[in-house]
Amino acid sequence: xxxxxxxxxxxxxxxxxxxxxxxxxxxxxxxxxxxxxxxxxxxxxxxxxxxxxxxxxxxxxxxxxxxxxxxxxxxxxxxxxxxxxxxxxxxxxxxxxxxxxxxxxxxxxxxxxxxxxxxxxxxxxxxxxxxxxxxxxxxxxxxxxxxxxxxxxxxxxxxxxxxxxxxxxxxxxxxxxxxxxxxxxxxxxxxxxxxxxxxxxxxxxxxxxxxxxxxxxxxxxxxxxxxxxxxxxxxxxxxxxxxxxxxxxxxxxxxxxxxxxxxxxxxxxxxxxxxxxxxxxxxxxxxxxxxxxxxxxxxxxxxxxxxxxxxxxxxxxxxxxxxxxxxxxxxxxxxxxxxxxxxxxxxxxxxxxxxxxxxxxxxxxxxxxxxx
Numbered sequence: 001x002x003x004x005x006x007x008x009x010x011x012x013x014x015x016x017x018x019x020x021x022x023x024x025x026x027x028x029x030x031x032x033x034x035x036x037x038x039x040x041x042x043x044x045x046x047x048x049x050x051x052x053x054x055x056x057x058x059x060x061x062x063x064x065x066x067x068x069x070x071x072x073x074x075x076x077x078x079x080x081x082x083x084x085x086x087x088x089x090x091x092x093x094x095x096x097x098x099x100x101x102x103x104x105x106x107x108x109x110x111x112x113x114x115x116x117x118x119x120x121x122x123x124x125x126x127x128x129x130x131x132x133x134x135x136x137x138x139x140x141x142x143x144x145x146x147x148x149x150x151x152x153x154x155x156x157x158x159x160x161x162x163x164x165x166x167x168x169x170x171x172x173x174x175x176x177x178x179x180x181x182x183x184x185x186x187x188x189x190x191x192x193x194x195x196x197x198x199x200x201x202x203x204x205x206x207x208x209x210x211x212x213x214x215x216x217x218x219x220x221x222x223x224x225x226x227x228x229x230x231x232x233x234x235x236x237x238x239x240x241x242x243x244x245x246x247x248x249x250x251x252x253x254x255x256x257x258x259x260x261x262x263x264x265x266x267x268x269x270x271x272x273x274x275x276x277x278x279x280x281x282x283x284x285x286x287x288x289x290x291x292x293x294x295x296x297x298x299x300x301x302x303x304x305x306x307x308x309x310x311x312x313x314x315x316x317x318x319x320x321x322x323x324x325x326x327x328x329x330x331x332x333x334x335x336x337x338x339x340x341x342x343x344x345x346x347x348x349x350x351x352x353x354x355x356x357x358x359x360x361x362x363x364x365x366x367x368x369x370x371x372x
Contacts, residue, residue, distance in 0.1 A: 003027045005175070006062070008075035010090060011082035012040050015107060017150040018142040019079055021049030023179055024059030031063040033071035035082075040064055042147040050149040053142075069097045077103045077176060080117075081138075083292045084110040084300035091117040095124025102130055103172055105161070109134025110296065111196050111304040112344040114189040118164045118361050119345070133163035133172045136192040137262075139182060141279045154279030156262045160186040160195065166359035187251065188358040194245040199301035200255045202293040204234045204322050209285065210329065216287045222280035231271025236318040238270070244309050244316070248351055289329070298326045299338030307340040311347065 005028060009020040012034035024030040034040045043049070043064045050058050065071050072078055072094055082090055087106065094104075098121065106113045114134040121130060141153040161183045163169040173183050186192045201222070206213065209225045219225055226234070238255040245252035256273050259265040265277035274280060286293070302323050309316045327334050341347045346354055353363045 005029070005076045005178075006031065006074055007179075008033065008072045008078045010068075010071065010078060010080045011086075012043065013081065013083075014142050014144045014150065015138050015140065016081040017049055017144050018051070018140045018152055019081055019107065020061060021051045021059040021150055022055050022152070023079075024049065024061050025051060025055060025057045026179065028179065029062045030059070031065070031071045031075060032061050033065055033068055035066060037066040039147065040066065046148055048148065051152060052145070052149070053152040054155055055152050068093050072097060072099075072102070074099075075102065077105060080104060080106050083296040084113055085292075085296050087113050087117050087300075088120045091120035092124040095121040095126040098126050098128050098130050100129045102128075103175060104130065104132045105172070105176070106132075106134040107139065108137050108196070108198065109189065109192060110300040111193045111199065111302075112189075112339045113193070113300070114162070114164050115193075115344050115358070115361075116339065131163050131165075131168045131172060133161055133169070134189055134192050135183065136160040136186065136195045137197055139180060141283065143283065153281075153283065154263065156182060157264070158182055158184050158261060160184050160192055162186040162189045162192045162358075164189055164358070164361050188355055190248060190355060190358040191250045191252075194241065194248065194250050194305070195252050195258075196241075196301050196305075197255055197258050198297055199305060200234050200238045200241065202297040203302060203326065204237060205230060206286070206289070206291070206293040207322055207325050207329070208233070210289060213285055213287070214289055217285075219285050220281070221283050221285040222274055222277070225285055226271060226274050228269075228271050231269060231274065233318065235270045237322070240309070240314075240316040240319050241305060243314055244305055244312075247312055247314060248308075248354065294326055294330065295332075298323055299334040303335055303338030303340065304344060307335075307338075307342075308346065311341050 007023050008031045009016050010033050020030050020032045047061045114132050118132045144150045163172045166188045205225045208230050256270045259273040263277050263279045265273050267273035357363050
């Protein structure tokens, strides 16, 4: 194990607490950053995270801070766990202080996250040798149980990862595999972006259970919130996602198969596989609609998929219906605010050019830089 590495974990929500707690528990030096100081004051006082569930114990943090410079100074790997809505801003904030050789990993990137961050750090004035990578999904199913404790229900069996430039993917995996052997190589960040299963499992069950959620009615989000009819609907969304992937020559497989590979959960239908997933047992629904399953996953997962599909005349009625209902419920134009094909710098590119762009951040002969 390479315990000489220093990790900076950016964000102290459910995922950030789990990742920082686990990494420090197994012996790594970990700096934890959160923008809002009030949310981490208990951790500032104790510098300890208590883990329960699949990982048991107490992790001792090196630094807990709301100062981004202090958090990333000397860090070998910067694990970003903030919602995708914050990716651009956190990248711009880090950019002037990044150091040669540092690795930024988005956990996860949602759809197009690495492309956006890769450009943002350059917009922020960084000319250092920085590698940006994104995970296809978050490695844990977890929930914070207090400001200083977190419960890990399940660690995924496998999570794909890709870097920009793609030639650095093996290097990144080699660095972090001591802590996380679950990370496996994807061809490029378009593969991790289209294989974004949060886009399938988060917005639709939330929107279709919005009445119960808004009332604060208690129910298990996956096992009770996804009924047979909702399961059939999200399977339609998943088929549309796969059609986009196939058109773009991306290795993809269904959400049902993903549950099998990731959680060993099987079933004849997606609904059955969800019901048979032990990792989803006990995960409660949110208590309101002001949550990332709408405000992150619609503009930063579904909107870019829909935008890419429209560029190539691929119909996505199920995906588009969830985007539209989310817009009508919230009054927000997510298509305008989200990651469109234009914002990701993919507008007008052919499929081979999209992959060249995803691998290198530029298309030779077009001098096309990433535009966020």
